[in-house]
Amino acid sequence: MSQQSVLGAFVALLLALCPTLVMAQMAIPYGMSISLDNAKKVAAPALAEARKNNWTMAVAIVDTAGNLVYFEKMDGTQAASASIALDKARSAVAFKRPTKALQDALAAGGDGLRILGLTGAVPVEGGIPLVVDNKIVGAIGVSGGASNQDSQCAAAGAASMK
Numbered sequence: 001m002s003q004q005s006v007l008g009a010f011v012a013l014l015l016a017l018c019p020t021l022v023m024a025q026m027a028i029p030y031g032m033s034i035s036l037d038n039a040k041k042v043a044a045p046a047l048a049e050a051r052k053n054n055w056t057m058a059v060a061i062v063d064t065a066g067n068l069v070y071f072e073k074m075d076g077t078q079a080a081s082a083s084i085a086l087d088k089a090r091s092a093v094a095f096k097r098p099t100k101a102l103q104d105a106l107a108a109g110g111d112g113l114r115i116l117g118l119t120g121a122v123p124v125e126g127g128i129p130l131v132v133d134n135k136i137v138g139a140i141g142v143s144g145g146a147s148n149q150d151s152q153c154a155a156a157g158a159a160s161m162k
Helices: 003-017 019-023 036-052 080-095 099-108 110-117 147-159
Strands: 058-062 068-073 127-132 135-143
Touching: 036 058, 036 068, 036 135, 036 147, 058 080, 058 147, 068 080, 080 099, 080 127, 080 135, 099 110, 127 147, 135 147
Parallel strands: none
Antiparallel strands: 058 068, 058 135, 127 135
16 A cells, blocks of 8 residues: 555544534525514424423524524523523524534534634534525524523424424
8 A cells, every 4th residue: 555545544534533524514505584473483482491491591593694583581581691592593503503513523622622713603502503495594592591401492493493
């Protein structure tokens, strides 16, 4: 085997094991942005999930450009959660992936640490792209609890789009 083919095999192995592959964007194009009526329908099950678990949450729904379409904050939710929910939604739609993927890549270290240098990347669970007819129409962002609780509520909202 030549030195060049050994080097090529080594590079291929490194790429196969690289944590940044977790960061691969969803191969789904953007579609028409979510309407206000549909945004409200997405927020409702997210808020219902929060109420069911006695969590106080803020929920933001954004369009494909990251513009706010709908927002609701439950009474008693910490003030910071309002902007965090919006940031999570914007991150999910801009990077075409759930914010958990960013969190996982960052936690893996190595190349994943590059996420810290990406403007608008929120590496905390709770942001999920909204997909209709195989197109991203916006995203939901939820904040107020632990990140896994935020994600659980966001998933309940995102599931309503299917």
